[in-house]
Amino acid sequence: MPENLTRREFLRALGVAGAGVSLAAAAPRSALAAQAAPTPAAIPSDNKPVTTPPRFWWVKGVAQPTTEVDWNATKRFSEWQSARGSLRQYRGAEVDDRLIKRQKENLQRWEAENRPGYSTKDVALESAAGISRPILNLRGPQQSLTPKERGVSRYEGSPDDNSRVVTAALRQLGAAKVGFVELKDATTMKLIYDQEPAPSKRPIIFDEVEEGGEERDRLVIPKKARWAVVFSMQMSGETMKCSPSRLGSITTSVTDFRMWNALNMAHEFFRALGWQSYGPTEANGLGIYPALAVMAGLGELSRLNRLITPEYGPMVRLAMLITDLPLVPTSPIDFGVMRFCRDCRLCATTCPPRALSVERDPTWQVKGPWNNAGHRAYFEDSIACRNFWSDCGTDCGLCFATCPYAQDDKASLHQILKATISNTPALNGLIVLGTDLVYPNEPDGKPLKDPDRWWHNTNFPEYGINTMQGERRT
Amino acid sequence: MIWFALGLILGAMVTLVITLARASALKVCWYQWPLALVASAMLLIALQNYLACQEELEPRLGLFSLLVFGLPAVVSVFLLLVIPFLRRSGRIEGGERQLLAPGVGSHSEEVRRDNRQRDPLL
Numbered sequence: 043m044p045e046n047l048t049r050r051e052f053l054r055a056l057g058v059a060g061a062g063v064s065l066a067a068a069a070p071r072s073a074l075a076a077q078a079a080p081t082p083a084a085i086p087s088d089n090k091p092v093t094t095p096p097r098f099w100w101v102k103g104v105a106q107p108t109t110e111v112d113w114n115a116t117k118r119f120s121e122w123q124s125a126r127g128s129l130r131q132y133r134g135a136e137v138d139d140r141l142i143k144r145q146k147e148n149l150q151r152w153e154a155e156n157r158p159g160y161s162t163k164d165v166a167l168e169s170a171a172g173i174s175r176p177i178l179n180l181r182g183p184q185q186s187l188t189p190k191e192r193g194v195s196r197y198e199g200s201p202d203d204n205s206r207v208v209t210a211a212l213r214q215l216g217a218a219k220v221g222f223v224e225l226k227d228a229t230t231m232k233l234i235y236d237q238e239p240a241p242s243k244r245p246i247i248f249d250e251v252e253e254g255g256e257e258r259d260r261l262v263i264p265k266k267a268r269w270a271v272v273f274s275m276q277m278s279g280e281t282m283k284c285s286p287s288r289l290g291s292i293t294t295s296v297t298d299f300r301m302w303n304a305l306n307m308a309h310e311f312f313r314a315l316g317w318q319s320y321g322p323t324e325a326n327g328l329g330i331y332p333a334l335a336v337m338a339g340l341g342e343l344s345r346l347n348r349l350i351t352p353e354y355g356p357m358v359r360l361a362m363l364i365t366d367l368p369l370v371p372t373s374p375i376d377f378g379v380m381r382f383c384r385d386c387r388l389c390a391t392t393c394p395p396r397a398l399s400v401e402r403d404p405t406w407q408v409k410g411p412w413n414n415a416g417h418r419a420y421f422e423d424s425i426a427c428r429n430f431w432s433d434c435g436t437d438c439g440l441c442f443a444t445c446p447y448a449q450d451d452k453a454s455l456h457q458i459l460k461a462t463i464s465n466t467p468a469l470n471g472l473i474v475l476g477t478d479l480v481y482p483n484e485p486d487g488k489p490l491k492d493p494d495r496w497w498h499n500t501n502f503p504e505y506g507i508n509t510m511q512g513e514r515r516t
Numbered sequence: 517m518i519w520f521a522l523g524l525i526l527g528a529m530v531t532l533v534i535t536l537a538r539a540s541a542l543k544v545c546w547y548q549w550p551l552a553l554v555a556s557a558m559l560l561i562a563l564q565n566y567l568a569c570q571e572e573l574e575p576r577l578g579l580f581s582l583l584v585f586g587l588p589a590v591v592s593v594f595l596l597l598v599i600p601f602l603r604r605s606g607r608i609e610g611g612e613r614q615l616l617a618p619g620v621g622s623h624s625e626e627v628r629r630d631n632r633q634r635d636p637l638l
Binding site: 051056058059060061062449452453454455479480491 | 524526561569
């Protein structure tokens with residue numbers, strides 16, 4: 043201690059040290075990841091609750107989605123027309139038989155060879171993850187007692203209240219992000235499929251009825267049910283980075299299992315509230331989920347031709363149901379993804395069959411009858427993609443894993459980059475360069491991470507996901 | 517816990533710098549304060565990113581973060597330390613004035629008075 047230290051100087055120094063301690067106490071996991079505090083105007087009063095959880099400050103709500111849509115050219119599509127529904131028709135019976143045979147032979151050989159990602163333990167986990175998917179019905183399980191059956195009035199609330207309640211409920215049931223779309227005949231209604239998937243292909247009809255249901259030759263949804271509830275569910279990025287392999291594909295199956303359970307529980311929630319809900323009868327069976335998710339503000343469309351979200355990147359699966367409970371629509375968002383995808387191209391250059399578009403700009407021109415026209419997108423060659431699935435033996439997912447947005451959010455660098463991409467597109471080229479330096483990917487079809495090494499992660503969070511990702515604050 | 521410890525260390529270091537600066541009459545120019553602030557911030561960000569990337573099982577990104585944030589921090593610290601040294605050795609302007617506490621050394625009263633006028637910490 044210097045001899046000439048005065049009391050004043052000592053107290054000043056103490057104050058500085060205290061500032062350091064305060065900084066330590068205030069330092070979050072990621073100093074720049076904290077969402078902006080709500081302004082006084084946005085703080086809810088008793089009469090005006092906030093409808094959706096706050097997003098990151100660099101996520102902007104917009105009136106029109108960043109994907110250009112020509113609603114006049116958009117028509118209701120059928121799921122069975124997609125590559126998923128009509129693969130055999132699109133690639134021909136002979137090619138289909140040959141690729142299925144080759145896939146089977148490859149899988150058997152690779153398991154015998156103990157190939158990483160295809161070994162017996164990987165097969166066992168894949169089998170476990172894909173078992174016992176819940177049955178889906180248009181109205182859900184319909185097991186809960188309705189308010190009428192309980193002898194009480196149904197739940198009534200303002201659209202704001204309803205949106206808040208539904209969001210809170212779905213979050214508890216496992217949803218990552220929840221959004222709402224009002225279905226309008228001239229626009230968003232066209233994103234609902236006109237038929238359910240094969241083999242039944244029953245038409246999905248909106249009719250002036252009090253209550254809808256499954257009929258022998260059609261599915262009926264009342265016109266008054268015009269709010270789509272779209273929700274996402276996280277996949278495990280760490281597991282997906284072991285794709286393409288049987289191990290990498292399990293996160294798809296596990297998330298599907300969780301999602302269909304959440305969907306059925308959501309049906310029961312609406313039923314017990316006293317309101318109607320209508321959902322898919324098959325997986326991906328009710329509407330174009332990425333499109334609806336874009337309109338609901340869950341994320342933006344991308345070069346993947348799938349959704350990229352601010353919180354989880356592309357590592358989500360999507361589900362939806364339609365209800366007659368009045369809700370407040372959530373607006374589309376802009377956080378710079380479509381602009382970034384123009385420069386990035388990482389997914390497209392990494393794709394082994396070159397199925398993804400490498401063009402700089404999205405186009406109105408579809409690649410084949412498996413795409414629905416009417417919007418400007420990076421349409422992919424879905425048949426080339428699915429053919430590669432036969433080569434690698436399972437769902438690929440390499441494009442998802444390689445996306446720069448497919449990251450956790452513990453490091454503040456992710457928030458810095460995402461905020462920069464959203465606000466300063468001039469630096470996108472530099473960010474892409476940095477990504478290439480850190481993750482130089484080759485289109486060799488090899489997983490980004492070693493599947494054998496994955497089995498050493500005994501301290502993984504449940505389902506391989508971080509449910510605190512996105513930093514929600516109510 | 518690590519952030520609490522870092523905060524304590526940071527606070528202690530700042531206190532030490534200020535105390536030493538006043539005790540030993542080390543002249544601290546105005547631009548050294550923002551330089552020190554930038555260096556501290558970059559070092560903290562580099563450390564946070566490196567440790568967080570290890571948690572995320574992305575070691576390569578962690579090393580990249582060390583380079584991107586750590587290198588500017590090291591450069592800032594280097595400048596921070598070199599500038600006073602160059603000033604004292606007289607290689608840059610102002611170096612011919614000996615920066616000593618009042619009454620220390622064999623310098624004239626005029627120089628000491630001049631130093632006290634220039635440096636409010638003395």
